[in-house]
Amino acid sequence: MDMRFTEAEEAFRAEARAWLEANVPHGLPSGDTREGFALHVEWEKKLFADRWSVVSWPEEYGGRGASLWEWLIFEEEYYRAGGPQRVTQNGIFLLAPTIFEFGTAEQKARFLPRMAAAEDLWCQGWSEPDAGSDLAGIKSRASRDEAAGGWIINGQKTWTTRGAFCNWVFGLFRTDPDAARHAGMTYLMVPLDAPGVTVRGVERLDGDEGFAEVFFDDVFVADDLVLGGINNGWGVAMATTSSERGLTLRSPGRFCAAADRLIDLHRRLAAAGEHPERVAALREDVAQSWMEAEAYRLATLADVTGLVEGVGQGARSSLTKIFWSELDVRLNETALRLLGPGAELIEGSPAAVDDGAWMKAFEFSLSGPIYAGTNEIQRNVVAERVLGLPRK
Amino acid sequence: MRFAFTDEQLMFRDAVADLLANECPPEKVRWAWTDDEGRDPKLWAALAEMGVIGLTAPEAAGGLGMDEIDLLPILTEAGRAALPAPLLETTAVVIPLLAESAPAAMAEAWLPRLADGSAIATIALEGQRLVPDAHIADLLVAERDGSLFAVPADALRCTRQSSVDGARRLFTVDWDTADAECIVAGEAAAAAIALAFDRGAVAAAAELIGMAERMIAMTVEYVVARQQFGVPIGSFQAVKHHLADAELKVSFARPMVWNAAYALATGEPDRDRSVSMAKCFASDAAEVVARKALQCHGAIGYTTEHDLHFWLKRSWALAASWGDALWHRRRVAALLLD
Numbered sequence: 021m022d023m024r025f026t027e028a029e030e031a032f033r034a035e036a037r038a039w040l041e042a043n044v045p046h047g048l049p050s051g052d053t054r055e056g057f058a059l060h061v062e063w064e065k066k067l068f069a070d071r072w073s074v075v076s077w078p079e080e081y082g083g084r085g086a087s088l089w090e091w092l093i094f095e096e097e098y099y100r101a102g103g104p105q106r107v108t109q110n111g112i113f114l115l116a117p118t119i120f121e122f123g124t125a126e127q128k129a130r131f132l133p134r135m136a137a138a139e140d141l142w143c144q145g146w147s148e149p150d151a152g153s154d155l156a157g158i159k160s161r162a163s164r165d166e167a168a169g170g171w172i173i174n175g176q177k178t179w180t181t182r183g184a185f186c187n188w189v190f191g192l193f194r195t196d197p198d199a200a201r202h203a204g205m206t207y208l209m210v211p212l213d214a215p216g217v218t219v220r221g222v223e224r225l226d227g228d229e230g231f232a233e234v235f236f237d238d239v240f241v242a243d244d245l246v247l248g249g250i251n252n253g254w255g256v257a258m259a260t261t262s263s264e265r266g267l268t269l270r271s272p273g274r275f276c277a278a279a280d281r282l283i284d285l286h287r288r289l290a291a292a293g294e295h296p297e298r299v300a301a302l303r304e305d306v307a308q309s310w311m312e313a314e315a316y317r318l319a320t321l322a323d324v325t326g327l328v329e330g331v332g333q334g335a336r337s338s339l340t341k342i343f344w345s346e347l348d349v350r351l352n353e354t355a356l357r358l359l360g361p362g363a364e365l366i367e368g369s370p371a372a373v374d375d376g377a378w379m380k381a382f383e384f385s386l387s388g389p390i391y392a393g394t395n396e397i398q399r400n401v402v403a404e405r406v407l408g409l410p411r412k
Numbered sequence: 413m414r415f416a417f418t419d420e421q422l423m424f425r426d427a428v429a430d431l432l433a434n435e436c437p438p439e440k441v442r443w444a445w446t447d448d449e450g451r452d453p454k455l456w457a458a459l460a461e462m463g464v465i466g467l468t469a470p471e472a473a474g475g476l477g478m479d480e481i482d483l484l485p486i487l488t489e490a491g492r493a494a495l496p497a498p499l500l501e502t503t504a505v506v507i508p509l510l511a512e513s514a515p516a517a518m519a520e521a522w523l524p525r526l527a528d529g530s531a532i533a534t535i536a537l538e539g540q541r542l543v544p545d546a547h548i549a550d551l552l553v554a555e556r557d558g559s560l561f562a563v564p565a566d567a568l569r570c571t572r573q574s575s576v577d578g579a580r581r582l583f584t585v586d587w588d589t590a591d592a593e594c595i596v597a598g599e600a601a602a603a604a605i606a607l608a609f610d611r612g613a614v615a616a617a618a619e620l621i622g623m624a625e626r627m628i629a630m631t632v633e634y635v636v637a638r639q640q641f642g643v644p645i646g647s648f649q650a651v652k653h654h655l656a657d658a659e660l661k662v663s664f665a666r667p668m669v670w671n672a673a674y675a676l677a678t679g680e681p682d683r684d685r686s687v688s689m690a691k692c693f694a695s696d697a698a699e700v701v702a703r704k705a706l707q708c709h710g711a712i713g714y715t716t717e718h719d720l721h722f723w724l725k726r727s728w729a730l731a732a733s734w735g736d737a738l739w740h741r742r743r744v745a746a747l748l749l750d
Contacts, residue, residue, distance in 0.1 A: 021481050021674050022414050029413075089413055283748055290749070304738070307745035311668075311689050318667035321415040329416075339663050342656075396649075402659055403652030407632050410647045 023321070025089065032086070033093045039070060040101035050380070051107040052230030057185040060107040064138035074112055074136045081128070082136035088324050095271035102277075107182060111135045111142030115190050118207070122248035122256050131209070145177035145191025145210075145234060146257070152179075153397050155192070156201045156254065160236060162193040162208060170242040171195070171208065176235050179391075183232025184221035187212050192253045205253035209245045210236070226383035270344045272317035275351070278381070279313035282306055282355055285374070289358060298360055305354045312347040319343070335405035338398040345388030345395060352382035415670065417485060425485035428464055432493040438719040444496035445578035445722075451548050456497055460529025465499070468507045473523035475507070479677040480611065484618045484670065491622025491730075494722045496579040498534055498545040502526060504615035505608050506533035506553050509560070513596040513604040518562060522551060536585060537609055540733075546570045546583040555605055556589065559597040567591035577725035607676075610687040613734040614672045617694035620730050621669055624662040624698045627705040627723050631655060635708050651708055658704040665693035685747045688740035695731035695740070702727045 025033070045063055049056035067073040068082060076091040077083025086094065106112065116135060119127055134140040151157035160175025173193055180189065189210050196204030212219060216239035222231035248256035286306045289299050319340070323333055333340065355378040356363040365372035366379055389395040403409040417425075435455050444450040459465050467483055469475025476482075483504060490499050507526055510519050510533075525531035531550040536543045538555045546552060547570060552563040570583040596604050632655065635646030645651050672690035675683040702724045706713045713720045731737070 021417065021670070023671075023674055023678075025413055286749055303745040303749055304741045307741050307748055310748055311692065311741075311744060312664075314689060315664040315668050315693060318415070318671050319664055321413065322667050322670070325414055325416045336663070339660055342660055343664055396653070399653045399656035400649065402656035403646075407628070407655055407659060409632065409636065409652055409655065410644050412643070412647055 025093065029087075029089055029093060032090050033097060036072070036075075036094050036097045037101070039072060040097055040103060043070075044098075044101045044103050046102060048104050050226075050228050050230075051105050052182060052224070052226075052228035054185060054229065056228075057107055057182065060104060061138050061141065063104065064106070064108050068137045073108070073138070074116070077116070077132070077136065081132040088328060092271060092273070092320065092324060095273035096276065097273070099271075099273040099277035100280075107185075108135070108138050108141065110144050110181065111140065111188075114144060115142050115209075118190075118247060118256060118259055121259055122207075124244075126244065127247065140188050141182075141186040142188045142190060143180045143183045143186040143212075143232070145180055145183075145189040147179045148176055149178055153394050155257070156205075158192055158194060158205065160191075160193050161197065162195045162206060162241065164195075165240065168240060168242075170240055170245075171206075173208070173210070173236045173239045173241055176233060178222075178231075178233045180219075180232045180234050181230055181391075183212075183219055183234055184229055189234060190247070192257050195253075196251050199251065202254045204251050205257075206250050207247040207253040207256040208241055209247060210239065210241055214239050214241070216240075224383075225386065226380060270340075272313065272320045275313040275316055275344060275347060278348070278351055279310040282309055282351055285355055285358060285378075295360055299358060302354060302358055305357070309347070309351040309354050312343075312350065316344055316347060335401055338393075338401040339406070341392060342389075342395050342398050342402070345385075348385040348388050349382075352378060352385045356382055415667070417481070421482055421485055424482070425489060428459075428462065428486050429489045429492070431458060431462060432489055432495065436493045436495055438494075438722065441494045441496060441579050441722045442719075449547065450496060450579060450581055451545070452497075455495075456532070457529050459497070459499070460527075465503055465529045466507070466527025468503055468511070469523050469527035470511055473511070473519070473527050475523070475527040480504075480614065480673040481670075481677045483615070484673040487615050487618035488622035488625075491619030491726075492626045494579065494623065494626075494726050498532060498549070500612065500615040500619065501534040501544055501549075502532055505535045505612045506551070508611065509535075509553060509604060509608050510562075510595070512607075513560065513600065514562070515595070518593065518595065522562070525550075535608065535612065537605060537612075541584055542573060542582045543570075543585050544583075545581050546585050547572070547581055552585065552587070553595065553608075554585075554587070554592070555601075558605075559601050560595040560604060560608075561589070561592035562595050563587045563592040575725075575729055577722075577729045579722065579726070580729055606684075609734070610672075610683060611676060613687050613691040613740070614669065614676060616730045616734040617665075617669045617672065617690045620694040620698040620727065621662060621666055623723050623727050623730070624658070624665075624694075624701040627701050627720070627727070628655065628658050628662065630720060630723075631658070631705045631708045634712075638710075645708075654704040654708050658701040661697035661700045665690075665697035668693045685744055688735070688743040688747075691735055692737045692740035692744065695737040698727040698731050699737075 048059050051057050051060035064073060071084055074083040075086040075094045078085050119131060146155055148158050148160060162171040162173045165172050177191055189212055192205045193208050194204055195206040216237040218235040220233045221229040222233060224230045359373055366376035404411055435458055463476045464486055466475035467478050471477040510522055526533055532548050533551040534543055534545050534549040536552060536554040546568060550565050552568055554561050554563050567587050569586045573582045573584060575582050635651050636644050638645050668690040672686045675686035709720055712718050
């Protein structure tokens with residue numbers, strides 16, 4: 021056991037920290053609104069220009085070839101510096117690992133550099149109106165058009181995060197309706213400006229147009245947009261969802277930074293003498309949230325040690341997803357309880373503490389136990405695939 | 413960065429696990445409940461023979477000269493077996509304390525005997541009214557008025573107290589300062605006392621992790637075998653979610669305990685915070701796992717005929733020893749907020 025980073029890793033940290041301190045924008049509006057999204061894309065392009073957008077990718081695609089440890093360090097520094105949400109994350113963290121694993125050389129060259137540069141902005145198309153937790157129940161069809169060398173898709177995707185602002189969607193479509201539930205699906209990448217695509221934004225709980233419904237009406241998709249083979253989509257999609265559940269989408273850095281902000285909030289309220297009884301009564305809750313973020317950081321160090329040594333997380337990534345999503349909710353609930361009656365104030369209210377950021381973060385955190393497979397589904401996965409309980 | 417145990421550490425752990433599986437099965441714990449003394453000298457000797465008891469003693473004293481990281485997986489196995497023996501007190505706390513703080517003559521007199529298992533030690537820091545295993549201890553290391561004393565067994569006046577865990581042997585003890593020898597006084601004593609407490613807390617946390625893992629394993633086995641409505645009860649979502657919650661708790665307490673052992677072994681500046689995080693999480697995890705294990709076992713778990721209660725009760729006892737979750741959470745709050 022050695023919990024020190026190497027000199028080279030510390031040098032990487034110093035370089036990242038210096039660049040981030042000089043460049044991180046503060047006070048960007050939410051990236052889940054139309055105007056905010058455009059500003060976030062500008063920031064993403066700046067990250068790319070100095071090769072910080074995809075540090076762990078090979079240099080030929082715009083990365084630095086950074087190790088997993090360096091990637092963790094970068095994430096820690098990014099959120100410590102107050103870096104904003106990554107509106108490119110669904111492409112970079114969810115689609116890209118799948119392209120690296122299943123994509124052809126041509127697909128890698130075509131999609132990865134433009135994704136890294138925030139030229140293409142990707143959203144994911146999993147859920148449908150009648151297929152949420154039961155993803156294998158999707159009905160959107162892709163029918164063969166042999167003459168045109170491609171597929172004609174019809175159907176609807178929903179809860180597509182930032183769908184109204186992105187220009188590409190990836191997801192599962194049913195290519196063999198006669199096959200068994202988990203067979204007969206194909207992973208497709210679809211340009212949202214293709215004829216027949218209609219995108220309708222949906223206002224989320226927090227008031228942002230962060231969701232979208234995507235309708236496909238005889239949309240043509242060429243063969244070179246199939247990822248990982250015809251009727252092979254389930255296996256390909258599972259590779260992506262395990263990225264989503266596991267550590268690639270939710271690095272500990274953001275929770276550690278949020279926990280540090282919670283400590284800071286408590287200190288500020290205590291120093292200001294604001295409702296002292298409430299502030300005193302919540303000391304242990306604040307400490308608990310900070311410890312949970314720390315537990316997540318330490319568990320990630322153990323997981324990454326395993327990954328570096330060739331031991332994957334497997335179904336244990338479901339434990340990870342439950343833990344970070346629930347710690348995030350508790351952390352923000354604690355902040356709101358600290359704020360008490362003023363907690364309801366949102367962005368733009370002169371009397372709001374931190375311009376309503378805690379209520380915003382709380383509302384956002386509430387999505388965590390729902391998306392990427394609800395925590396009820398994750399608990400089933402833990403019971404069946406980690407502990408070995410019978411499925412039926 | 414490498415946050416994992418070495419192959420050597422894991423091999424040693426596996427050897428200890430094998431020994432405990434043979435020499436300390438649940439029947440041995442049941443025996444400890446009913447036997448008056450409740451301690452098996454042969455088991456202690458076998459552990460000493462393997463090097464477990466003297467693991468933390470310097471090599472010059474016949475020990476293995478190992479640290480808290482090496483010891484952690486062994487303590488977890490002790491918890492898994494519900495070992496009825498003062499491994500925590502002797503090996504995790506007293507031996508390193510004597511090696512670091514005792515005058516040379518005292519260290520030379522005690523350490524070889526403790527390391528080879530021919531003597532047993534226990535510990536009584538101020539604020540801890542209950543002293544485990546004082547009935548078999550040759551040596552009590554005790555805090556009084558800011559100093560640490562070595563109290564020989566014949567100077568102790570022990571009153572037995574009965575724990576809900578019938579395999580525990582707890583005593584309130586009294587002794588006269590005139591009969592004891594000072595180990596260390598003054599500022600050095602304060603540091604030694606703080607370190608002894610932190611070592612005890614992490615050792616208890618490590619045992620709690622092993623107990624929680626054992627309770628989950630027992631419960632999984634039970635809910636897979638037990639049938640109701642014609643199917644294993646482990647196929648019901650309500651039961652699955654209890655067990656998933658149990659696994660979640662122990663999975664995120666475990667790295668906290670590793671981190672605390674690392675902080676002890678390397679003298680990290682945030683040692684106190686790391687230790688308290690570990691004990692807080694391990695205590696909480698063991699209590700939650702105990703509840704879930706009992707609930708999933710149903711009525712059979714609510715009997716003393718079934719073995720589960722050995723681990724339930726040891727969990728309650730150790731979760732509250734060496735600072736309970738609330739005590740440690742408050743310490744972390746003070747370190748973070750004041």
